[in-house]
Amino acid sequence: MTKHETDFIVVGGGVVGASIAYGLLRRGLTVNLLDEGDDAFRAARGNFGLVWVQGKGANSTAYARWTVQAAARWQSFSSALAALTGIDVQLQQRGGLHLCLDNSELARRDEELKGIASTIGEPYPYEILDRKAVQHRVLGVGPDVVGGSFCPMDGHANPLRLLKAMHAAVHMLGGTHVPGHHVEMIEYRSGAYELKTPHARFRAPRIVLAAGLGNRQLAPMVGLRAPVEPIRGQVLVCERALPFLDLPTLHVRQTGDGGIQIGDSKEDVGFDDGTSLEQMSQIAARAVRCFPDIGNLNVVRAWGALRVMTGDGLPIYEESSDQPGAFVISCHSGITLAAMHAEVLVHWLCGNPKPDLITGFNAERFDVQAH
């Protein structure tokens, strides 16, 4: 069996792992990015591409602020990525809309955003819009739309291009992306971790587990826990159309290529593993109520993607206390947080103090809740 040694091993080539590998490589470290086979990456491939602030962190000021900072870094993050790889990730950050279909939904929304704004301790710009004001921002909203919320920090990017750009960057910065290697075992041996896959062994003094749902199995191997659950979300993609939707909304957005993506959101839909027809139909119905004119667009693809969720929806960023140098990173909003992961988080992974904002994001918090 061959052995490969680097400064870091990142396990998981999804959007979270790739952001971290990219960040590490930019600091001049050597990295192996281990990844599963062709049918893996469920969350990274299935996501919706929103860079989304509004409503995030209603239960945690730290997370709200972490998200705001992430969004603020996105522009320079994507420019740097484009400068390196030549890949434009089609970031648009002119604000985003959450459309509401009845007055109680709108009132709830108002309540929630007010709550975050009053506790976050920094500017939190948003507006609650009535129907007229919504119509002022986007064309073609249906008669059922009573209003919505607007946040200028929101935006969206092309998740396909983002992942591709980060993989290209890993390549260009001399990192090694090793697909088709499912990590089976992690051992600590004479000052470094050894990761065993069916085909090879990899060695590094520091390892980052960013394997999405796979972290559940991997974290205990380094004395950590990652209590994450798969939560299915469905996305529909319609054929390309001329641009009509200027701003992304939480449920419907138009990509840079003209395709319309329609999704549900964890904030609003209590989804489960329900039958696809049921789910798809429901998602489609909401989209058509929001924008009736898209009703005759053809849906060309639909998929269920598995979200990586913790019990409280907040991330886990943790270094093993018995096995220092082993980190576990689990989070849901990998696109929004990409800039934070590649920059701020990497700073910590390299041996600097953990940022104050995320000191609480340990798996321990779930033990407290259980008692």
Next chain:
Amino acid sequence: MSTFDVVVIGAGPSGITAALTAANRGLRTALIDEQLSPGGQIYRNVDAVDNGMQTILGPEYLHGRTLTTRLQHSTVTRIQGASVWQISDDLEIAYLQAGVSKTLSARHLILATGAMERPSPMPGWTLPGVMNAGAAQIMMKTAAAVPSGDVVLVGDGPLLLLVGKQLLDAGASIKGLIQTSPIAQAGKAMRHLPKALLAPGYLIKGLRLLTHLRAGRVPFFRTDEAVNILGSDRVRGVSFIHKGQRIELTVDTVLLHHGVIPNVQITRMLRLEHRWDVDQQTWKPCCDGHGRSSNPSITICGDGAGIAGALAAEASGAIAGLDACFALGNLSEGERQKLVRRPARAHRRQLRIRPFLDTLYRAPEWLSAPLDETVVCRCEEVTAGQIREMARLGCKGPNQTKFFSRSGMGPCQGRMCGLTVSSILAAENGVSIEETGYYRIRPPLKPIPLLALSQARVARSAGTERNSQPNEDPTHE
């Protein structure tokens, strides 16, 4: 929503026979097809074909009427103009008919969705004026039409020769037939000749086709490289190497054909097991001798299970129909064994010719390894070179490639590029095509308008009340 014992998808020779077999044994059977009339690809429009075309298409085509007539007089519920777009694990089948999504459910499912022509990526194949040869035949069957200008045929195989003959008889102007199967294959095929001689009449038919084309003064060419299709807004000609010389023909229409392959879209969507068939150079679903797939509630028959031709499809439909009866407890093991004997024998007889044909008309290597500039994914306009670039970026399989390059993301949902993308990746990564895998196919099987999708749930629950009558056609057609 109505429930049937057996639902058959696809009303070609295999599907019709499967449905008749199940219905004749008293099972409540439905037969769904996209087309407005039964017959599948080979017997397309057979009940309404134009007078002038009947003699040209010949008795083998008109044979389809025996099937459609039996179908008409059967108890099979026919659901036509209905395109299946999603099937749930518990066999609830959603289909789109006249813009409305409807559902029905099955206790056992038979897939008889047939074949499609192997995509023929080569320089210029996206130009208007390029068509599949089978498509030109469909023009004869459904519209009594032939190309109005000069035609060249490119590729190989029995269907290409047949279409060539039919076009000639119908008055098309054929400027040439460019054969692409490697000449060395002829020698290899000889091994299978003795077995082929036992097949009923195929060889004689083939020779007759060749003689007919030569008598019609169709020039034959052969090439070992990709044919260049020329033109900017439309085809204006082809250029290729024949016996070491570059030849250019000026034509208006190019008809491509490199054999047919199972259309695996539906079997892939259902996540049934597939294997790579080295001889036929295609994927096919894994089935047992009765057509039962890796899902015990699903049986597959006809060309969708592996290419064997129309008469074999008919026999395999009967086998699949019996398998469904057996699966539902309508037949005992012993009874099935007795009843399956005849169709199984007919099926075996039809299969004898395959090794010979598969070897003789093996698709050329260059077809699965197109030049870098050649468009592979027609919908998203992704070239072979771009796919190779994805391999260099670390893509081991077609799904990551799709995500990075958009290949397979357009309206055809990967039907036109799936085979080529997997072949290119396998070659580039130096692994087998089986290890490389195939696109993960997701619903909808066919694009469905968002509005129809949004009403699908409502339509289903409404259907429950409306269609409580057994045996009633849930389409109210």
Next chain:
Amino acid sequence: MFKLIESDAPQRRRICEIFVDGEPCQAMIGEPLAAALLKANCVPMRYTPVSGAPRAPLCMMGVCFECLVEVDGTPNVQACATPVREGMHVRLIHGARSIGQLGGAAQ
């Protein structure tokens, strides 16, 4: 691009009129719309939304999606799988479709 063959029973053919980009055009009832358009020489039949490349039907059996046209106001319909009806209004598609009245409205 295609022509109707001669027939000794032409009266059996049920001819009707359809409209292609507003122009009247003859077709046979029940034949695939794509076939009627090929006979009327509507080639290229569409231009792709990706690069504007010209295209025409490839497969005539519903798998290639090269025959997309607008039929009676519904865009991106497979013409090879749509039977001709008397008086049908067909529009050939140039590039990406527009959404309702909103075509290209944004930006």
